[in-house]
Amino acid sequence: MAKKQTRRIFLKRTFGSFLTVLGLSSGGYLYANRIEPSLLDIQKLQIKHPLIPKSFNGVKIIQFSDTHLGFQYNLHQFNKLVEKINLLKPDIILFTGDLMDEPNQYTEINKLIPILKKLHAPLGKYCIFGNHDHGGYGSDIYRNIMETTDFTVLLNESAPIKLQDGSTIYLLGIDDAMLGKPNLPLTLKNVPKDTFKILLSHAPDLAETALQYPVHWQLSGHSHGGQIKIPFFGALVTPPFAQIYPEGLYSIGEDNPLSLYVNRGIGTTRLPFRFMSKPELTIFTFKAEK
Structure with missing residues (x-):
């Protein structure tokens, strides 16, 4: 009970700080609650x-998370995202975790599955677990949904x-850092050392560990880019395992x-707001350096 009260107080204070620092009018509230969460920022990068x-030159990856x-x-918004x-005609689709906010409470799985099935990528669809995918005894629910819709769960x-x-290149997928048991040595087992490797880790801060292994790129989510950012101050709150690397591109x-x-x-959690942290779809294109 004390834990729930602490979380409630924390969220109340965070929300209060958000309103106070921004001095939000009803228009500002509407923007952060309705408008920015519905926007979509498409980032394009070369790998x-x-x-x-x-032969991988020009091969296109799309990451969503x-x-x-x-x-x-909601599913109407998600269907538009899938379309x-x-x-954008990706060759590979990657989902880096947290499909449903509460898997064991979600009541529209039968409607969700046909939408996920519509995603098309000739070189495959791949996904990993996020903390919410494990939460509330959701691990089997999430795996069943993704495998039913032709995703390879790593x-x-x-x-x-x-x-x-x-x-050939290799995708590596590790378990979530908060509620799972990530094991990078096991993930790398039988992967040739002289091949290019992309690690999928829901938690970005695991890059500190990945740096010790023969991994070349890591793609992550989890942070929501801070979800609510204050000018000259930054993110009001970042979750565990997303405090060192909250958003964007890093060389470590x-x-x-x-x-x-x-x-x-794409979505929000805990607080139904985004401010200065638009939802994002990321397009990566391979380019050989030879």
Whole structure:
């Protein structure tokens, strides 16, 4: 009971600070509650590395993350997102966790599955667990949904992405840091050392650990980009495991640096607001450096 009261007080104070610092009018409240959460920022980046085979040049990845269906984000909005992704014609689709806000309370799974099935990517659809995917005994619910809709669930596992000429890169997917049991050595088992590797980790701060292994890029979510940011102050709150790297592109380490990209996600959680942290869809295009 004390824990719930502490969370309630924390959220109340956070919301109060949000309103106080911004001096929000009813128009500002409407913007943060309705308008910005419905906007979509599309970021485009190149993934470059000497180990990327030349035949991968131009191959397109789309990453989306943190939809948190059932909190503020609904299936009508999600269906529009799926249509947008398909119009962008990705070769690979990656989902980096937190599909539903409370999986065991979500009542529209039968409507969700056909929408997820519509996502098309000729080189495959892949996903990992976020903390909300595990929460509320949701692990099996999430896995069943994703596997039913033709996603490959990577739970401390790797998957080769092969082109017709035999050239290969590897996707690595580790479990969530908060409610799961991430195991990067197990994930890397049987993955050739001289191949290009992309790690999918819901928690961006696990890049500090990934830096110690032969991983070249890491794609993450979880942070929501802070979700609510105050000018000259930054994010009001960032979750555990997203406090070092809250959003955007980072180069970590000096020798053989790890490139980390943190997607701001689509939905909201805890507080139904976004301010200066628009929902994001990220497009990556491979480019060989040879």
